Amino acid sequence: MKPDEAFSDLIGRIYDCALDTSLWSEVLGEITQAIGGKMADMIVSHPLERTQRIAALYNWPDELVALAQANAHINPGVPLGLTAPLCEPLCSTRDLDIKAFHSSRYWTSCYAGRGLYDYIVVPIQRTVTSVATWGVIGDEAKGPYGDEDIELARLLSPHIKRSVDISGLLGLERVEAGTLRAALEALASAALIIGPNGTILFCNQAAEAELAHARVFREHDHRLIPVTSEGRRFMASLASAPDRARQKGLDANLTDATGRTLHVTWVALEQVGEEIGSPVLILLREPETALETPLSAAVSLYHLTTGETQVLGQVLHGRTLAETAEILGVARSTVKTHLDAVYRKTQTNRQAELVSRIMNLASPLRR
Missing domain, CATH: 3.30.450.40 (GAF domain)
Known part of the structure; x- marks a missing residue:
């Protein structure tokens, strides 16, 4: 390629x-x-x-x-x-x-x-x-x-x-959109499309609210104006980025005067082929909270190896040593070795105790 x-x-x-x-x-x-x-x-x-x-x-x-x-x-x-x-x-x-x-x-x-x-x-x-x-x-x-x-x-x-x-292809809600503008209008995140000179070609409702607060960017004469030093550097990067970077897209974290952080993603839209010319799509959103599954929390907290993670994943389904060995394609003794290590690291002694401890690592409020 x-x-x-x-x-x-x-x-x-x-x-x-x-x-x-x-x-x-x-x-x-x-x-x-x-x-x-x-x-x-x-x-x-x-x-x-x-x-x-x-x-x-x-x-x-x-x-x-x-x-x-x-x-x-x-x-x-x-x-x-x-x-x-x-x-x-x-x-x-x-x-x-x-x-x-x-x-x-x-x-x-x-x-x-x-x-x-x-x-x-x-x-x-x-x-x-x-x-x-x-x-x-x-x-x-x-x-x-x-x-x-x-x-x-x-x-x-x-x-x-x-x-x-x-x-929305993989989520519970799907955005049915005939145009890019319609899809962006349905986003909860702030989305803008700007021209090469900063002219705002499109602005969804969330972006209008963000610009009204003028914490990182504001609107003046239909143009996107940065109000912080980080915002000014970001706008300068749009103008100076090489073609490859514009097509690949870039991410940045910008901090406003209140200390709030915004995750900003931008990418050129030449390939979309709509009537909006050669614009840049900008998405503004607060950084996603690190979402941990019970298993991922256990891996991080107890420093589990790949083998231990695979075995624990099967144990959480209530599978026996023999069933786990067959599923993973390894010897039963290998499964037992990994499981013993998990018991040792988690300071548990029984499978029910282990499962309870792991499943409690993720808050039900984040389901």
Whole structure:
């Protein structure tokens, strides 16, 4: 992939999906080709309900879809998705014991014998009890994904997340929008579209309220005017950013005079192709509170290893040592070793006590 032209085009295609979610299958195909994979997916997993919802697929045979759905509850990778940072790729050959993963009941039930090998999965949305991911599966001929493949997935992920955030594809509420303006109007976050000279071309209701307070930016003669030194530096960065950065988009945290922090995201919209010319989309919102699942809280608090995290994820489902060993594709003694380490780190002695302690790590007010 040429770093400027092809990458820029692919970013534009991803944002096209914010306007028309039916394009995701085709765009996942383009992403798959760029990474060198064979199949791609966008899935929402609900581990406690033992279900998953497929939002979009590329090149998945129907029978494989049915198998993956039927066996979603034994996917050993889901606990990692509940604990990994958003937009940070997980790679089977790097973050899992690949031999054990290929021996797991989930892999042997769904993927074995199909010439598939490595799997990049990226969490892009999460609640206390669910995780949404996109992923690309590679074949045996490709072998393990390389550094460039994983870095490309890392670069694409923030844009994929923004696109699905705008469209509501993975959430409980979906924004039905025929235009970018209509989609942005429905956002709770402040959203503006400005021209090259700072002229405000679009401003949703939340942005109007933000500008009225004039804490970081204000409106004057239909132009966006910064009122803080950080705001002025931000506006200068818009004017001086190279084309590649404008297409890729940038993030910044700006602090107003009251000490409040705003997370500002901007990206050029040349690829959208609407009548608004060559504008820049700016999103203003307060930084998201770090959302921790019980499992992710345990990983952070008790410094659990990958193996311990996988075992704990199965224990939280009430599975026995033998069942966990079969699901993870490892020996029962290995599971016991990991579980003993979890008991030691959490200072618990019984499974019921362990489950109670872990589930109490996340406040019910954040569900």
